[in-house]
Amino acid sequence: MKAAPSLLAAVLLLAAPARSYVLWGTSLGPRNHPFYIDATFPIVCSGTVQDQVGAMLLATQEWGKSGGADFRYMFMGLATYPYPPGASVLVMGTSCVGYPMATGYFATCMFGNIPFDASGSPPLGTFDLQGSSVHQMGHALGLGHTNVPGCSMFTQSIDALDFRTIEADDIAGIQAIYGPVPAGTPxxxxxxxxxxxxxxxxxxxxxxxxxxxxxxxxxxxxxxxxxxxxxxxxxxxxxxxxxxxxxxxxxxxxxxxxxxxxxxxxxxxxxxxxxxxxxxxxxxxxxx
Ligand SMILES: [Zn+2]
CATH class of the missing domain: 2.60.40 (Immunoglobulin-like)
Incomplete structure (x- = not known):
């Protein structure tokens, strides 16, 4: 009989592990963060370059649309290297290796040799570009990987389609960094x-x-x-x-x-x- 309470406590601990968003300790500054897209790097992806840029724009908007935080990405247009001084640039490419990565540069990386897809119905063996970009832009705004399955910042996905929409744990993460939208501020x-x-x-x-x-x-x-x-x-x-x-x-x-x-x-x-x-x-x- 004496063992029962501690066993119950152990079961409860197992049932509620410390699963949550992870903060990288970095942020992109307040409210509206301007960024450019460099669409000149080679990418293995279906669709036109407009489809690919479009997928990335929709991905950045998801954080502002659903995050409820005092932060949103603000698209400033296309850019080519050399970039405007101090600019944040979303580099559209298949690999981060060899790219001019520096503070303020983002990249949507290909994982291994798995190509991207921009059709909205990624064939088996491809990653949805929009969903992948939501994940990468979550890193850029300061989030690490969460252990909560189904979230955009989760480590694994079959095709990244489920990364397109951010979930409660992602939302808690972005609000922990930037705070919620202040009441009454248009x-x-x-x-x-x-x-x-x-x-x-x-x-x-x-x-x-x-x-x-x-x-x-x-x-x-x-x-x-x-x-x-x-x-x-x-x-x-x-x-x-x-x-x-x-x-x-x-x-x-x-x-x-x-x-x-x-x-x-x-x-x-x-x-x-x-x-x-x-x-x-x-x-x-x-x-x-
Ligand atoms: Zn990641």
Whole structure:
């Protein structure tokens, strides 16, 4: 009879092992982390280069979309070596070996000789590029491997398709590094592929009320007395979008070649009763 309680305790310990996210002790700085993609490195992957870049963009967005943390990746466009000083660059390639790896560079690596797939239905023996990129971008933002199966930061997967969506333990991990989104702070970003002919989903969340989203090809700062500094320049191409937070707004990007390579600076003004709150500045780069 005396042995029963300790046996029960041992069983409970076994049933609840210390399984959790792992922090690497690094982070990428606050809120919106700008990054570029270098698509010039060779990669063994199905699909076009647009498919591959698209898979990586959707992967970076998953952390901001589902993480609930005060952090999101902000795509700044394509880059080729030599990179802008201090820039974070997602290198699209089949191996990290021999690449110009340094602080601030990420890489999506091929595991062994297993090629990537960008179709969304990875054939046996391939890894889903989007899921693999979610995992790698989790490392880049400061997470190590978790022991919780099914998570994006788990060590193993058949095809990495299950890595596409982050899970509770991944979310706890990113929030442990960057903290949850502060209450009442308007958060501006978008979901989807910023390609010409595509429709992205503009999001102004964590707030309620009428708002104005500004997009401008010229960077700020523009000082608005009594409100703050807008990271839009106020050029003739400035676009104002009336908005009611927190609805998401579809933005069709015209199939216009002149838009390829353009960069748009985004900011939102939210009416809070009688005062105006500024969102975070965000960025829309159109690579294709
Ligand atoms: Zn890993």
């Amino acid at each position: 958060v501006l970003d978008y979901l989807g592929l910023p390609f010409t002919g595509e429709t992205i989903e503009l999001r102004l969340g964590n707030t309620v009320g009428p708002a104005l989203v500004l997009l401008d090809p010229a960077p700020g700062p523009t000082v608005v007395p009594g409100i703050g500094t807008l990271e839009v320049g106020g050029s003739p191409a400035l676009i104002y979008l009336p908005y009611f937070a927190p609805q998401s707004m579809p933005i069709p990007l015209p199939s216009n070649p002149a838009l390829i390579g353009t960069n748009w600076y985004m900011h939102a003004l939210v009416l809070n009763g009688t005062s105006v709150a500024l969102s975070n500045p965000f960025h829309l780069a159109i690579p294709y």
